[in-house]
Amino acid sequence: MNYSYLLFDFDGTLADSYGMVLAITHTLLRRHGITKVEPEHFRDRDDLPVAQKVRMLSFMMKIRPEFIALYGENLEKIHLFDGMLELLLACSKRGYRIAVLSSNAVENIRSFFHRYPLPFELEIVSSNGLFGKHKTIKEFAKEHGVTVSDLLYIGDEIRDVKACNRCGADIAFVRWGLDAGASLEECKVQYEVDTPRELAELLLGKEKAAERP
Structure with missing residues (x-):
């Protein structure tokens, strides 16, 4: 990819x-x-x-x-989904730069990851509360000297899909989160996965995904 x-x-x-x-x-x-x-x-x-x-x-x-x-x-009381820590580590090793872009507060996400020490810098960005995730994605691309087409957003809500459609970013929609059973017929979605394992295969390829610990 x-x-x-x-x-x-x-x-x-x-x-x-x-x-x-x-x-x-x-x-x-x-x-x-x-x-x-x-x-x-x-x-x-x-x-x-x-x-x-x-x-x-x-x-x-x-x-x-x-x-x-x-x-x-x-x-x-909150934990990573099974397989997601290993996926983050494998994606970083593969050369992807990784960030979390969420409507949650930066301080909450940063505190959460204190339990999961990572050997790379995880950038955390808040999309200004409940509004404007599409704007935040565009701003992220501009601030990092890339185009929106250089980004892949990975999210679980129809609202994430709509934000990506508005700003032109590609999205991988995961079916283990909030809108797991939602219909995507009226949305433009580049990728759709049912499990963290499928997401690993998408991002890393089947052979590399199989090498994960």
Whole structure:
């Protein structure tokens, strides 16, 4: 593959954290007295009327500092998906430059990886909360002196696919995360994988993937 950078999403792609995200969101909804909205409703906000979507997004930005704090307090309960640490190591050895580009907070992701010492520098970029991942991808390419076509984004949400479609980046959609069962018929997706093993074969080739520890 001819990509210079692999940009990984964090929650649902590298980290098995969906259950924790739901639990924290549920806690914050109840803390703020909101009882008619469930955490799962935030997944479907793209299809809401504009006014309702704006209200929901405004609330999400309001609770973001509390969310980040609670997430950080529960980091020890979150782990990498099986095979993802080995994949990161193998991709670095292969010559890929690797970064995490996520809507999660940089400090949370950095603290998380303290448990997984890596022999290479892992760049961590936040996509400004819940907005503008497509803009962040374009900015990343510009800041690193490459074009968007030099990047491969690896993510688990339809929202990731839409962001890549908007900025022109290629995406590998993984089917073990948040939108595992989603239809991709209306999206442009370059690659689709069901397991970390398939992702390793895509990025490294079958022979190299088989050599991983």
